[in-house]
Amino acid sequence: xxxxxxxxxxxxxxxxxxxxxxxxxxxxxxxxxxxxxxxxxxxxxxxxxxxxxxxxxxxxxxxxxxxxxxxxxxxxxxxxxxxxxxxxxxxxxxxxxxxxxxxxxxxxxxxxxxxxxxxxxxxxxxxxxxxxxxxxxxxxxxxxxxxxxxxxxxxxxxxxxxxxxxxxxxxxxxxxxxxxxxxxxxxxxxxxxxxxxxxxxxxxxxxxxxxxxxxxxxxxxxxxxxxxxxxxxxxxxxxxxxxxxxxxxxxxxxxxxxxxxxxxxxxxxxxxxxxxxxxxxxxxxxxxxxxxxxxxxxxxxxxxxxxxxxxxxx
Amino acid sequence: xxxxxxxxxxxxxxxxxxxxxxxxxxxxxxxxxxxxxxxxxxxxxxxxxxxxxxxxxxxxxxxxxxxxxxxxxxxxxxxxxxxxxxxxxxxxxxxxxxxxxxxxxxxxxxxxxxxxxxxxxxxxxxxxxxxxxxxxxxxxxxxxxxxxxxxxxxxxxxxxxxxxxxxxxxxxxxxxxxxxxxxxxxxxxxxxxxxxxxxxxxxxxxxxxxxxxxxxxxxxxxxxxxxxxxxxxxxxxxxxxxxxxxxxxxxxxxxxxxxxxxxxxxxxxxxxxxxxxxxxxxxxxxxxxxxxxxxxxxxxxxxxxxxxxxxxxxxxxxxxxxxx
Numbered sequence: 001x002x003x004x005x006x007x008x009x010x011x012x013x014x015x016x017x018x019x020x021x022x023x024x025x026x027x028x029x030x031x032x033x034x035x036x037x038x039x040x041x042x043x044x045x046x047x048x049x050x051x052x053x054x055x056x057x058x059x060x061x062x063x064x065x066x067x068x069x070x071x072x073x074x075x076x077x078x079x080x081x082x083x084x085x086x087x088x089x090x091x092x093x094x095x096x097x098x099x100x101x102x103x104x105x106x107x108x109x110x111x112x113x114x115x116x117x118x119x120x121x122x123x124x125x126x127x128x129x130x131x132x133x134x135x136x137x138x139x140x141x142x143x144x145x146x147x148x149x150x151x152x153x154x155x156x157x158x159x160x161x162x163x164x165x166x167x168x169x170x171x172x173x174x175x176x177x178x179x180x181x182x183x184x185x186x187x188x189x190x191x192x193x194x195x196x197x198x199x200x201x202x203x204x205x206x207x208x209x210x211x212x213x214x215x216x217x218x219x220x221x222x223x224x225x226x227x228x229x230x231x232x233x234x235x236x237x238x239x240x241x242x243x244x245x246x247x248x249x250x251x252x253x254x255x256x257x258x259x260x261x262x263x264x265x266x267x268x269x270x271x272x273x274x275x276x277x278x279x280x281x282x283x284x285x286x287x288x289x290x291x292x293x294x295x296x297x298x299x300x301x302x303x304x305x306x307x308x309x310x311x312x313x314x
Numbered sequence: 315x316x317x318x319x320x321x322x323x324x325x326x327x328x329x330x331x332x333x334x335x336x337x338x339x340x341x342x343x344x345x346x347x348x349x350x351x352x353x354x355x356x357x358x359x360x361x362x363x364x365x366x367x368x369x370x371x372x373x374x375x376x377x378x379x380x381x382x383x384x385x386x387x388x389x390x391x392x393x394x395x396x397x398x399x400x401x402x403x404x405x406x407x408x409x410x411x412x413x414x415x416x417x418x419x420x421x422x423x424x425x426x427x428x429x430x431x432x433x434x435x436x437x438x439x440x441x442x443x444x445x446x447x448x449x450x451x452x453x454x455x456x457x458x459x460x461x462x463x464x465x466x467x468x469x470x471x472x473x474x475x476x477x478x479x480x481x482x483x484x485x486x487x488x489x490x491x492x493x494x495x496x497x498x499x500x501x502x503x504x505x506x507x508x509x510x511x512x513x514x515x516x517x518x519x520x521x522x523x524x525x526x527x528x529x530x531x532x533x534x535x536x537x538x539x540x541x542x543x544x545x546x547x548x549x550x551x552x553x554x555x556x557x558x559x560x561x562x563x564x565x566x567x568x569x570x571x572x573x574x575x576x577x578x579x580x581x582x583x584x585x586x587x588x589x590x591x592x593x594x595x596x597x598x599x600x601x602x603x604x605x606x607x608x609x610x611x612x613x614x615x616x617x618x619x620x621x622x623x624x625x626x627x628x629x630x631x632x633x634x635x636x637x638x
Contacts, residue, residue, distance in 0.1 A: 214413070215407065219478065220431060309416070
């Protein structure tokens with residue numbers, strides 16, 4: 001097991017390097033000049049050139065890349081142009097917001113998606129299957145910003161059940177923290193629930209067709225136990241794979257949701273930074289999100305080994 | 315003990331219902347052995363699965379009577395049927411690679427039968443599982459109990475399947491092509507094991523195979539199936555030495571012999587008709603060398619031609635009568 005972990009981490013290092021370089025290049029492909037924005041509307045050419053020089057933006061791109069990567073290696077993500085604050089600090093401040101949103105949405109998605117998928121598979125071709133598949137189709141087809149707006153109109157404006165925007169930190173008040181998260185988290189989860197339900201259904205149908213399911217029934221195992229013990233454990237591999245992917249998508253999806261619900265998270269920071277051409281923040285945030293995805297994938301690989309005995313020994 | 319009467323199985327397909335097994339009847343005494351022979355698509359496995367009602371309920375229609383100790387299994391509520399599966403009637407399958415659950419230890423899978431039917435706790439079931447592994451001659455059984463199926467060879471896996479099936483000392487064991495997926499040397503060992511266990515436990519065995527030689531060697535009585543129908547039912551010796559139905563003859567001729575110098579292996583010409591697309595008369599008529607015009611006209615009946623010997627071939631039945 002320790003060897004597996006070490007191996008996966010060693011594999012992750014080149015991946016992270018590539019992520020860093022791509023992030024940097026992507027940012028420099030964007031049109032727009034941060035120096036112009038920082039210098040202000042009234043600045044003349046000389047002032048802009050001065051700002052550009054101060055930021056090091058007049059150096060060759062290769063040189064800038066080298067400096068950025070070298071600083072990264074020392075744990076220095078740079079300093080924000082718009083916030084006058086170290087990038088790492090700005091991101092870490094906002095991490096709890098995005099983290100809470102993604103985790104709550106994940107905790108809603110996983111059980112709901114799995115239960116719906118299993119129901120659809122076990123009662124295949126019945127009204128239950130049709131209903132679940134229809135819900136899943138709606139979930140994956142309707143854009144979540146639109147659902148978010150409808151949801152705010154119904155639950156915040158008309159019914160007044162949940163706040164329409166903002167975020168209350170967990171340490172201030174648990175109840176209000178949850179209330180501020182429930183609506184955005186559910187909206188964020190809808191797409192993933194639909195996706196997970198469809199994946200679970202097809203994985204389950206596949207397993208229910210296997211010979212060992214017939215063996216279990218020939219032993220006198222009840223349908224419920226056959227599904228829960230013999231079939232479900234065999235779908236776990238696929239469910240775990242999809243779950244990792246879903247967690248990544250939830251973190252990515254929070255960019256839009258944070259905008260709509262005015263939540264001060266990493267996604268919102270990213271959007272603001274892009275608008276302001278705040279290179280260090282955009283690069284730093286994207287890089288950290290990239291690291292998060294790589295980390296999630298390592299975690300998934302380790303869970304495989306736990307779920308499937310064949311991975312453990314091979 | 316087991317009496318199957320007019321068993322008919324229909325499956326639902328996109329276009330309606332098709333008949334897979336048609337009016338099959340046979341019986342089996344306690345402690346006896348029966349072989350069911352036929353090529354793929356003959357309905358032998360479908361027949362076996364029907365005895366335990368293991369088909370998908372919603373896509374299958376069963377009719378006739380399967381009487382086991384006087385109760386009709388086809389009329390039993392699912393809950394009662396479940397109690398009977400694995401306890402009174404057990405089954406082993408063709409492909410031991412895929413018939414074991416890959417994520418559960420073999421001890422867990424063998425013990426499960428005992429926990430369901432005899433209420434053993436996890437620990438006692440594990441101990442019993444080790445004893446059963448010993449019974450099916452898996453060396454080092456106590457250590458093997460915690461192995462997963464992928465750590466075992468094909469032959470070992472089939473032994474595990476057998477251990478699982480005999481856990482509750484069933485009165486009937488149905489073995490559906492138990493050796494087909496195995497090496498020849500392993501095949502012999504598995505058959506020998508089945509033979510020994512049958513005597514030890516005193517159970518009846520139904521052995522299903524496409525291999526007439528293997529079945530005739532193992533079973534006292536053999537039924538031959540073709541295209542969903544029973545075409546010959548006779549003692550194993552009779553089938554092997556003097557088969558009466560032309561299809562049984564063909565099956566026998568298709569067994570390569572080491573004694574006779576043959577240049578070409580024999581194969582019955584043509585192939586088995588699809589269910590739903592069977593000829594109006596005798597199912598075997600298109601492939602039969604004895605076929606006459608009457609054969610294609612109407613389905614032939616199953617006639618007794620000797621005590622304990624029935625065939626579905628009017629030509630041969632008539633020839634037999636003339637000879638007598």
